[in-house]
Amino acid sequence: LKLSFSSPRVMGMILSVAACLIVSTNLVVAVALLKLLLKRSSQSWCFVLNLALADALVGVAITGLNQISPPANTTPPDQGKARCLMRMAFVTLPCTASIMSMFLISLDRYAAIKMPLRYSLLAGKGTAIGSLLALWISAITVGFLPGEMMVWQLQADGYGGFCAFFSVIQEVGVIVLFSLCFFPLLSVFIYIYLDILKIACSHQKQICQVRQAGSRTLLRSGYSRHVKALRTVTVLVGCFLVLWCPFFVVSIVHILCKSCQLAGVLENYLWLLGLSNSLINPLVYAFWQREVRLQLAAMFSCLTGRSRAARPTGAADRYNPPSSCRIFKIGSLLSSIWDVYFCFRCSSSPCSLM
Numbered sequence: 001l002k003l004s005f006s007s008p009r010v011m012g013m014i015l016s017v018a019a020c021l022i023v024s025t026n027l028v029v030a031v032a033l034l035k036l037l038l039k040r041s042s043q044s045w046c047f048v049l050n051l052a053l054a055d056a057l058v059g060v061a062i063t064g065l066n067q068i069s070p071p072a073n074t075t076p077p078d079q080g081k082a083r084c085l086m087r088m089a090f091v092t093l094p095c096t097a098s099i100m101s102m103f104l105i106s107l108d109r110y111a112a113i114k115m116p117l118r119y120s121l122l123a124g125k126g127t128a129i130g131s132l133l134a135l136w137i138s139a140i141t142v143g144f145l146p147g148e149m150m151v152w153q154l155q156a157d158g159y160g161g162f163c164a165f166f167s168v169i170q171e172v173g174v175i176v177l178f179s180l181c182f183f184p185l186l187s188v189f190i191y192i193y194l195d196i197l198k199i200a201c202s203h204q205k206q207i208c209q210v211r212q213a214g215s216r217t218l219l220r221s222g223y224s225r226h227v228k229a230l231r232t233v234t235v236l237v238g239c240f241l242v243l244w245c246p247f248f249v250v251s252i253v254h255i256l257c258k259s260c261q262l263a264g265v266l267e268n269y270l271w272l273l274g275l276s277n278s279l280i281n282p283l284v285y286a287f288w289q290r291e292v293r294l295q296l297a298a299m300f301s302c303l304t305g306r307s308r309a310a311r312p313t314g315a316a317d318r319y320n321p322p323s324s325c326r327i328f329k330i331g332s333l334l335s336s337i338w339d340v341y342f343c344f345r346c347s348s349s350p351c352s353l354m
Contacts, residue, residue: 014272015062022059023277026052029282033296045109046128048285048292050135051101055278057094062275088169093143096181098278100135102240103185106192109233113199144182174251182248186241193237232288243277246270262270 030052037045040059169177247270254262285292 018272018275018279019059019063022062022275023056025223025282026056026059027277028296028299030056030286032292033285035299036291036295041125043123043125043128044105044112046132047101047105047108050132051098052282052285054094054097054101054139055281058091058098058275061091061094066087082115089143093139095274095278096142097136097139098281099185099240099244100139102236102281103189106189106196106233106237110196111190113257114195142177147178155171176256178248178252182244186245186248189237189241193234193241196234196237210258232284235288236281236284239280240277243280244274247274270342 028216029048032048033045033052036042036047108123112123201317247266250262250266254260286296287293
């Protein structure tokens, strides 16, 4: 994590814009999810709401990173190091919570489709509260692991006044953090991702057959609803792998290869790429999850309806649909493209995605 891009001012501008986009987008989606939860209590929506809140906290946390650190000659080294550790901890904590929330969502949808009977017995408020409590305890532990009151062995020996992730945490500590948190989750993510693709492919073949037969009975089942939710999780996990894997993999290469000089690439580009995952997550749900998309469309159409009521209605207003409807139809278009792709893919050959 680096606090300057080519200059502190440029990085400050980038982080400020990113923070505003991340916080605003996730809060809008969180409001829509809260409305859905009030309509119908669901363990899955609790996990998705937790993801939106964790991503919003990522945006809040990076607002403190655009502040220029005091010069090294005006701040005692120990005080500057402690301040930098706290700043890194408050960024690592919500990022860890966001990653673990995606893991919970994937596991929840995967369990619903793989063992529906046991899932219906285990799913509930108690399971959701216990899972979220364990998630935040783990995120706090990982985030503050190298802190002043935690493990001194993970902290770097010296501090030159420049606040960056690799300047305050030992390279061995980075490997320990990644080995405990990221790579185990990554392996499970990959397994779930591949199995989800296999399930989605096989079920899409059934949907195509039902549509060709002219019947829509199977499309109304609860099982079909779970599979459509798995489609969103597939996109979510795919975005996570694309955006976060480069940072974690190159970090290990940077630690093992002293002559590669990858610190600039890591701290200037790959961290920002991973950070953008907190902006992509709410957009995935806004465009791919039908319930969230409809709830957001209802919220925006309500706002546009109030603004239209405040002025005279013209002929153009009577015949032009609200802009929110046109925007959220993009999500339906993307969903249809996904269906067409899988129909073509699964009808051309047996499912061989595993």
